[in-house]
Amino acid sequence: MNHGDVTSAGMRLQVEQAIQSLAPCIRIATLDHESRRQLLLTVDLLTSVWSDLQRGTELAGSKASTLRALLALCVLVGACEEAEVALAMRAVYRMVEGWTLSPEPLEAPMEEPSCAEQPAETSVLEEPPVEATSVQEEPESAQEVPLTLPEAVEPETPSAAPDGQKEVPPAAETRLEEARARLAERLERLAAQLDYVENHTLPRQEVVCLLMASACRYRLIRAEAVEYGREWEANQVKKQLTSLAHQQVSGLWLPPLDPNLDFSEHELETLQTGYEALAHSWQMWEWYQQYRGDMDKGTGAPLLESIAAPVPMVQQIWTSKQLLSRLAEQDGTETLREAVREEAQGRRWEIEMLSSNSPRQRQLHYIRDADEHWEAAKRQVQKKAQQREAIDHLRAVLSEPNPDSFEEDLLCALVACHQAQVPYSHRELCELMRGYDSLLENPAVPERCALAKSEQSAARKFLVNLGKHLLKQEQKTPPQEAQPEEEPHAEQNGELLREARKITQGKKLFMLCFHRRAEAEQNIREALQLAEVDWPDLDGSESVNSMEARIRNADITVVVVRYSRTHWKEARDIARQYGKQFVMATRGYGVTHLAQQIVQQCARS
Structure with missing residues (x-):
């Protein structure tokens, strides 16, 4: 074999290692559709090469050199941070696109038996000559039994391609169609984002963020639109973008539309991700302010991390381009950062994303999990609302007692508190129930609560624990003479x-x-x-x-x-x-x- 050829054992191992390097990348949630497609096609090519090597097929020296470079790039992808994988995959895929199979792939070498041992070759689709049917030589082994006439007259089936051969689609045309489809999809997404801004009444900061993200999307597809004949559609989208910017935010500057500014694809994708996440952050922050009192550190702090995460992501790009001071006030990033910082200080929570030097991987983590953190906070707010409702019902029972059913009404209200996950040590609950511990010495859950047996046991345990807690508080605090409630002014009552x-x-x-x-x-x-x-x-x-x-x-x-x-x-x-x-x-x-x-x-x- 020539010095540039690739043998099976060593190169198969390298191909397997390359596949192992690429495999974890499919779990990256922020990987866009195009990058995932490129990843899967690369793995498909590597498995095809591995299969050829497994059969002993030799690769020419030029192919060997290309394969080694491709394997090195695969290892590079595996070592990249999540935000860099998409860019690295594009480099890998350029080599995948340049890979072409030989028109007549080499077949695995076959042993050629001597003329004395080899029977006449017979295709499964041809009728064998008469000599072959009348005289058959004794095969040397079970593996070399020649084909007999009854086997040769089976119903006709398409012949299988020899080992090593594949049907090769017209690669250039396929890639062209796929590229056009991707471009059409990206244009549709950009148009949909602009339609959303145009057809909804949004806060100013959210509009700014979405328009900045749309400008990044346009800059990313502009060259492709020209190349694939979609320039007119791209220009129409740009007109809509600039018109919205003029109508909704006076004086808005969109740097990605400035031809005098250079951006790499990585920078544009980072800004697009950051600004779309920032628009989401403004929605979460508005919600957070309404329900902040119902959140503890376990749910509130992660939500604040997700709200703040896009700020350093976009500011790090603008800092590298010396544009931070010009854009920080326009896009509201500094305003949001200071609002989150003030909230965190008031709560005494440490928020990692308030640092301008926070790692990109951590930023992406909090952006990716933003909806999960928001949902967790919503669940806690809903739980608090249910607890308030249960406490209010208990207060109503105590405020307007019915002498005929007071004890049962009270126990049912307490069971409702238990079902709303109000702890028996809850301050407001204990204040309302102060002096009623005697009713909980041996409580029975009323039948009208309609609880299953397992639920009845848990509810009764709650009532007993509440009674013990009330008694403990009463014993711990020196008894004080009862005081009448505060009286309103005479004109009020x-x-x-x-x-x-x-x-x-x-x-x-x-x-x-x-x-x-x-x-x-x-x-x-x-x-x-x-x-x-x-x-x-x-x-x-x-x-x-x-x-x-x-x-x-x-x-x-x-x-x-x-x-x-x-x-x-x-x-x-x-x-x-x-x-x-x-x-x-x-x-x-x-x-x-x-x-x-x-x-x-x-x-x-």
Whole structure:
């Protein structure tokens, strides 16, 4: 073999290594459609060469030299960063396009048996001569059994191509059609992007970013459009682009359209990626500002990283061209960076993408995963909204209690909090439930909650843990005398008090609430114009039955549930036994709250 020829063993190993270098690149999410196609075609060529080498086919010296260069470029692609792979693949594909197979590929060498041992050659499509059917020599081995007549008259089938031969499509025409199709697709994408800007009302900064990205797209396809006869369409797109820039953003400068500025393909693709991601960043930032209070570091910080990631990506290009100061204010990158920086400082979060020297690979990572981070933040916001809804429902149950179903209503509201993933240590939940731990000593999940058995077990565990937590808080904090709720000004509750007095005026009221306060008792009597307020000084050890006479002698019985433990149920039953009005006060014994509950519950009864 000549010194330039390629043998099987060593070169097959190099081809396998080249394929292994290229294989991971297919998982790069930011790789564009054209680069992925070039990658797959390159791998297809390498596997074809590997198959030829496997069969022992020799490659000419010129092919060997080209193959070695192609393999070296494949290794280079595998060593590139993600953002550089597309550019490197174009270099590889130029060599793939230049690769042509010989018109008559070499076949694998075959052993030529001697004339004495070789029977007459017979095609499977030809009728053998008579001699071949009547006289057959004894084959030397099972592998050399000659073809017999019955085998030769099988139905006609197309002959298989000899080993090493392939049908070679007209490569030049195919590549030309593919290039034209790619150009048409890129023109359509550019037109669609401009139509989106034209037909939607977008914030100024988002419009600027999309127009800058469109200018990069135009600059990238301009030469191809001229080469493949699509220059008119490209010019129409350019007119639309410049018209939009003039109409929507006065004084906008689009550097990619400036013929005096030189850009490499890599720079234009980086700017296109960066500005399209930046337009997305402005959308995410507007959303973030609305829901920032619902996000913690676990979801908020990654979202801020994705919002900030395009900023250093585009600024690094403009810095290299000494255009940063001119463009930073126009494209809003500096404004967005400072807004994110201020938010991060307020939250005490470290945001990697705020650094102007952040690695390109990390920028692409956060840009690629932006939607994933946004979705995670949306899920947390939705979870917080569900928790607020559950807490509001619990507050409503406590604000407007129904004496007939209060305990069941309360437990169902707490189960709803559990289903909304409100932790039992939630500050607002504990504040609302303060004083109700006695209802959770041995709770049962109401049937109307309609939970499966497994869910019932988890819900009951939540109720028990909440009760224990409330009791622990009560024991940890020194008991303080109950305070009435803050009273609004007289002009704000005057109408409510007038309605309540229609029910209470001249009546006797029995108050069931631990730790009597003489001052509060006097305020209640005067505000509601009661004839008498019977508020015994209790400490919780008394039996409600011992108070039966007090309930029977009163016109209205008011039980402050938070400060009467489970006594309210017995008091309710006694009041109904004697036909007395019964009122539950769930938020204390402030005059306004008492008046509100008296009006609501007495009217309902």
